[in-house]
Amino acid sequence: MSVSRTGASTIRAALRTASASSRSLSTSAVAARSSKALLSSRLGSHNADVPACKVGLARWMQSSARCSDAKGEAMSSPSAPLTSDVSKTGLYDFHIQHGGKMVPFGGYLMPLTYGDVGQVASHHHVRTHTGLFDVGHMVQHTFKGPGALKFLQHLTPASLGPMENFSSTLSVLLSEQGGILDDLIITKHAEDSFYVVTNAGCRTEDLAWFKKQLDQWTGDKVEHNVMEGWGLLALQGPTAAAVLTKLIPASFDLNTLTFGKSAFVPLRVDGQDVECHVARAGYTGEDGFEISIPPASTVALAEALVADSEVQLAGLAARDSLRLEAGMCLYGHDLDASVSPIEGALAWVVGKDRRAAADFLGAERVLRELKEGPPRRRVGLFVNGGIAREGAPLYTDDGKLVGRVTSGIPSPTTGRNIAMALVENGQHKKGTKLKVEIRKKLRDAEVAKLPFVENKFFRG
Incomplete structure (x- = not known):
């Protein structure tokens, strides 16, 4: 899943003040940070890790007192009133109370990091324990009625008919020209009932697109509803199942909920059972769950989850590095309306x-x-000598321009600089040597297999 180009650009603009010395990531530095991150599993216990984390935050870290808008201009402090063009999730006050450093992202003020916990420490905590992410800025929809299946199959290339009930699939909204308007998760509850999650940064465009297509729809009836105010939490990491098990009835076995499956599950919150939609899914490459929560119970559930000693709050900074290591796309960067699914x-x-x-x-x-091959392809890259940021041009050894970087970070897990890029067909094979321009210098890059880090989805 993803966010708008504006949202990520906002964060990058706020982070360009990081020192030049923190723009490369050495394996030894990552190893040192990893060792420190493993010392504790509690929020606020990684203070000693902050200096080392500056490397991983060359893109993401900003001061705790200020946010930046898409043009890099100063906004109010995290606790100040919101402007008319930015929204907040139901957990906004929760984030402030827990030390969230808020930045505008996808039309919302969202936490970048929390307190003194650095991005790299947070990243490692998700890889080794469990992180809790607020993803309530995403847009949750239902499509119901006898025409719902065919309508969604008109808008996407997903094969929804053969899917079992309460199973999910990643798909893409396509334009008439075959470009990707957004990526989305579709969950089939019944032949005539679907739960869909789309990206916050594409909200206005997606809703307009759905309305246009519904107005033109001549098939059976379709009812579209946006689940305004509902919370959405992502509980991610190797101990996520153990954490969630403590809040569910003994009669429900989470092992039956394999990757891509979902269920309505009563979660114990403040002494009461609250029915939530629990999907085994996520955007980190780790085992985990995405939990859709009624508005009145979102804060209480977040508090119940973060009270567990395994759980640490995680923000946008860690989310970006985790998803890139996992080879997952960010809409508006790795994908856009010019890019086909192929x-x-x-x-x-x-x-x-x-x-x-x-x-x-x-x-x-x-x-x-599919038949003839696409003119370009999304690939992974290992980059030597610098961090390849979005837009960096890629060349062959003889100087031919063959592509551009779409996302790039120093990878906390691998200890290498990694990136994704769109390159000309023929330049996409693993091991292909390329040159990437970084700060007016050509650096070596090599096409790598995605994902960079093995995904650990629970499949039973």
Whole structure:
């Protein structure tokens, strides 16, 4: 999943004051930080890690007293009133109380980091224990009615018919030209009932697109509802299941909820059972859950989860490095309306039965590229000698421009500088040597297999 280009640009603009000395990531530095991160599992216990974390925050860290807008201009402090063009989730006050450093992101003020816990320490905590993310800025929808399945299959190349109830799939909203308008998660509750999550940064465009398509729809009835105010928490990490088990009835076995499956589960919150939609899913590459919560219970559930000694609050900074290591796309950067699912290395989201029917928007381009190959492809890169940021050009040894970087970070887990890029077809094979321009100097880059870090989804 993803955010708007504006949201990520906001954060990058706020972070460019990081010192030049913190723009490369050595393996030894990461190892040192990793050792420190493993010493404790509690929020606020990594204070000694902050200086070492500056490397990982060359992109993300900013002062605790100020936020920046998309142009890098000063905004009010995190506790100040919100402006008319930025919103907050139901956990805004919760974040402030827990030391959240708030930045505008996808149209919302969201936590970048918390207290004195650095991005790298937070990243490692999710890889070794459990992190709790507020993803309530994402847009939750329901599509119901006898025409819901065919309507969603008109807008996406997802194969929804054969899916079991309470199973989910990643898909993409496509334009008539076959470009990706947004990526989304579709969960099938029944043949006539679907739960869909789209990106906050695309909210206005997505809602307008759904309305346009519904107005033109001539099939069976479809009812579209936006679940305004509902909370959405992501509990991610190798101990996430053990944490969540403490809040669910003994009669429910989380082992039956494998990756991509979901269920309505009563969670024990403040002495009462609150029915939540629990999906085994996430954006980190770790085992974990995304929990949709009624508005009145969101804060109480967040408090109950963070009270567990395994759980540490995690913000946007860690979320970005975790998802990139896991090879997951960020909309507006790795994907946009010019990129097809085939170019985006997402050919697998095009169901086999959908290829035969060719009845979804943009099918002509998608099917052509499946057959003939796309003009460019999304790839992973290892980069030597610097951090390749979005937009950095890529060249062959003889100086031919063959692509551009779409996302890049110093990877806390691998100890290397990693990136994703769109490159010309033919330059996408693992081991291909390229040159990337960083600060007007050419650095060596090598095409790498995605993901950079093995995904650890629970499959039973």
